[in-house]
Amino acid sequence: MTRSRMSSRWLLALAALVLAVLAFPPAAEAKKLNVVTSTTDMAALAQEVGGDKITVEAIAKGYQDPHFVEAKPSFLLKLRNADLLILVGLQLEIGWLPPLITQCGNGRIQVGAPGYLDASQFAQILDVPTGQITRAMGDVHPLGNPHYWLDPNNGRRIARGIAQKLGEMDSADSQYFQQRFQDFDRRLTAAEKTWDAQMAPYHGRKLVAYHTSWSNFARYFGLQIVGYIEPRPGIPPTPGHTLEIIQLMKRDNIKVVVVEPYFDLKTPNSIGSATGAKVLVLLPSVGGEKQVTDYFKLFDYDINLLIQAFKATQ
């Protein structure tokens, strides 16, 4: 009987806890739009057009493989107060973002809600597979290559789309967001002229890459990616395929290998040793290195590395 009373008291205490939880008022509305993005690139573009009228936080780090992010509860703390969630889409975040969205308890950013923005709708998408798709093709993205932000034209389009969305969510500052976009557009156009001029001498140069992150980048700058260290997207290198890549590089005199910062360098370095090629750790995302703090510096960094490698291997 005593134990039963103890249990009842325990349950009453639990009920009181639940009531206390219920009594918590919703989080206070922030004056600035609270934007959360899946990657640092989307955060950089949102910051460009949002200026000081928004706060932006990215979930994945710039040096982290965006395919394999752990859905940590600490990310729920970011998402629960978000007014707008911007994601890359094309199933890049399929392994970790959906459970975070479901669990965060924030109706504003659920799929289809006004605060859910899939940025891929604004961009030109490459490598859209045709015909039947199977897992035998590796970790293929059925809707196309999700690394589309590595084309400045897509960066501009995404920024325009974000500015439009921010204007819809905060109509009082709509003009501000449009002005910020116009300013970004001007600066990006100027930067493109510089980048184009820097890369023009190397138009048509062939590269080998680790993963299919660089399709948009290569297309924009006129580079040719002729082979991948991964035998198929997401499948680790195999000895047989590595030998094929070495033979290909020797045959076509390919002297540059590009690798994302989250891949192991053992195989790329062995390929580099066998072929005399330079192995570059190019950054696919803002924040991949400490000094790469915005969208412009991302291209500055990568272009600088490529030019040095091209000059050294001419």
Add this chain to the structure above:
Amino acid sequence: MKKLSVLICVLLGSALPGWTQQPGNASPPAPCCDAIEQQLKAMEDRIILLEGQVRLLKEQLTQSSQPAPATGAETAAAGTSASPATVTGPGGTQLPVYGGAGAAAKALNPDISVIGDFIGAAGHYPTPPGSVIRQAGFQSLTMHESEVGFQAIIDPYARGDFFLSFGESGVDLEEGYITFTALPAGFVARAGKMRAAFGKVNSLHNHVLPWVDRPLVTENLVGGEDGIDDAGFSIQRILPAPKGIFLEATGQVFRGDTGAQTFFLPNGGTVEQTLFTASNKRDVSTVAHLRGYKDITESTNLDLGLSYGRGHNELGSDFLTQLYGVDATVRWKPLRRSIYHSFVGRTELIWSQRQQPINLAGEQRSFGMYASGDYQLGRRWFVGGRYDYAQRARDANQLDRGASAVLTYWPSEFSQIRGQYRFTRYAEGINANELLLQVQFSLGAHGAHPF
């Protein structure tokens, strides 16, 4: 007319020998060409935007390429049509079909997945003498489970998840629930059948366990493989907490029938025992869970939990079984090499308080725990170990202990091969040495599970 003039300008522009986009070209482009270039760019952007919108619409259509049941599913696919069409059912009755049975209806089919779990077992697994003994071990070769998942967003306010567990014979609804994702004040609610939020292992599906089996404490105190898995509803909310601490409270109420395990008798017969049994409608069971999480560094985090479970046992409405649990998990994963190396250390301590009449030795207070560590050696290789200690719920004097070593290989994200050596010293004084082999493989789009 405007388009025609643009076209003429384009043709004229392209005919001009000096007009190219090549950097380094000294001659400045004519103002007309600048305007044309801008217009072309605007048109290109417009086309890309429209393509993007078409792609978003197609994204759902892509789901229809997932494997689907051969019959029934297509005609039952949900759609946007407000009024249902009808088709003739097997018995000649009229069944409502919302959205029509056309190809467009497939766009709203759920994500469908199948995860196969094949297990082979070898070694010495003796039958202890005495009365009711432990749950039967794995058979020599068995298709242990085929988990079929159906997952979709139901409407702007909720999503639905179904997981059907097929054995070699028979099928069980492992989970099937609706999650209300857009409730006010940050609440997330579920209704349906679900694994309870008691500790860590209880809420995990077989295919996300780091071992072939489940710990002894689960077998002895928390209802075995099925665990606390019952029909009911659940509500959870993130609680305010200082210094970036994630604090989440979950409260769940279930029917009170769960944790059924089949045990073999020495005479070759079997007997079924349960964790909770509802003798009447008032005998609901409850589970409460408080979770605290903190990122120690960007690579390391600590996850702590307190759990409580309460239900009536098979002896009747007057007899309660209460469970108390503490769990702790430390994870390490260096972000720059997150696909190559990681470590998860975990322990769960569980206390069971089971009321029984005096002639059945009276109330039993039992304790059990496990501690495990799993390290990722490389992109495809994992190694781990687990220590088990568990008294039995019905007789706390009976103590089982065990230890396991596990090696896992991932050919890809969608398949894994695992070997586990398991040693168990049962209370009856019998030692079991077993080697378990598991092959798991995944088909289709299986949604990610919570962290």
